[in-house]
Amino acid sequence: MKLSKIVAACLCFVMLLMNTQCDEDDRYIQPPCDQTVVVDAGFYESAESDVYELNSVQITGNCLSLSISASGCDGNSWSMVMVDSGDIAESSPEQRFLKFVLTNEEACLAFVPQERSFDLTPIKVDGSNEIILNIEGFPEALTYTY
Numbered sequence: 597m598k599l600s601k602i603v604a605a606c607l608c609f610v611m612l613l614m615n616t617q618c619d620e621d622d623r624y625i626q627p628p629c630d631q632t633v634v635v636d637a638g639f640y641e642s643a644e645s646d647v648y649e650l651n652s653v654q655i656t657g658n659c660l661s662l663s664i665s666a667s668g669c670d671g672n673s674w675s676m677v678m679v680d681s682g683d684i685a686e687s688s689p690e691q692r693f694l695k696f697v698l699t700n701e702e703a704c705l706a707f708v709p710q711e712r713s714f715d716l717t718p719i720k721v722d723g724s725n726e727i728i729l730n731i732e733g734f735p736e737a738l739t740y741t742y
Contacts, residue, residue, distance in 0.1 A: 628715070629658070629659040629660075629713040629714055629715035630712050630713045630714070631676070631677070631678070631712065631713070631714050631715070632714065632715040632717070632718060633660070633678045633679070633680050633694065633714050633715060633716055633718050633719055634677060634678070634679045634680065634718075635679075635680045635682050635718055635719060636679055636680075636682070637681055637682040637683070639679050640679045640680065640681040640682070640693075640694075640695055641681075643677070643679055643695055643697045644697070645695070645696060645697045645698045645699075645733075646666065646698045646699060646700040647666060647667075647698075647700075648664045648665065648666040648698045648700070649664060649665045649666065650662070650663075650664055650733075650734065650735075651663040651664060651665055651709065653731075653734065653738065655716070655738060655739075655740055658715055658716050658717050658742065659713040659714065659715060659716065660678065660713065660714045660716055660729070660738070660740075661711065661712070661713040661714075662676075662678075662696065662711065662712055662713070662714075663709060663710070663711045664676075664698065664709070664710055664711075664712075665707055665708060665709045665710070666698060666700050666707070666708060666710075667700075667702070667704065667705060667706065667707055667708070668700055668702035668704055668706060668708045669702045669703075669704035669706065669708070670702075670706075670708060671700075671702070671708040671709075671710045673700075673701065673702060674698060674699065674700050674702070674710060675697075675698070675699040676696070676697070676698055676699075676710070676712045677696075677697045678694055678695075678696055678697075678714040678731075679694065679695050679697060680692055680693065680694050680718070680719050681693040681694070681695075684721060687728070689724060689726040689727050689728055689739075690721045690724055690727050690728070691727065691728040691729075691730055691737075692719050692721075692727055692728070692729055692730070693730050693732070694719075694729055694730065694731045694732070695731065695732040695733075696731060696732070696733070696734075716729075716740055716742075719740075720742055725741060725742055726739060726740065726741045726742070727739075727740050728740075
């Protein structure tokens with residue numbers, strides 16, 4: 597009788613241990629983006645950016661990641677915003693119009709790199725799974741698939 601209780605307890609322990617193992621089907625959870633794209637027609641029309649150099653741009657999941665460089669001390673006081681005009685061009689796929697705005701008031705002569713990512717979720721178009729992003733000043737349009 598005592599031996600069967602020990603075997604039963606060991607079996608329960610093994611079953612609990614097996615239940616805590618990771619499934620191979622677990623999905624990678626993307627870390628959140630640094631900021632969210634702002635949809636604001638007035639801001640889009642009036643916003644002017646300080647000078648910067650675009651190093652790279654890529655879309656990973658719902659995040660648009662930018663790497664830029666600009667003159668400054670360390671870039672810690674920079675403000676970076678990605679703003680959408682609110683307009684949607686009725687094409688196939690639809691197109692959105694964005695502007696990257698850097699505010700840089702640092703008065704140093706160093707050339708400082710910075711990276712930032714922007715959540716594209718607010719600019720998704722209902723009924724579509726892909727849009728073309730036309731970002732003012734960028735050399736080519738980007739395709740955002742969701």
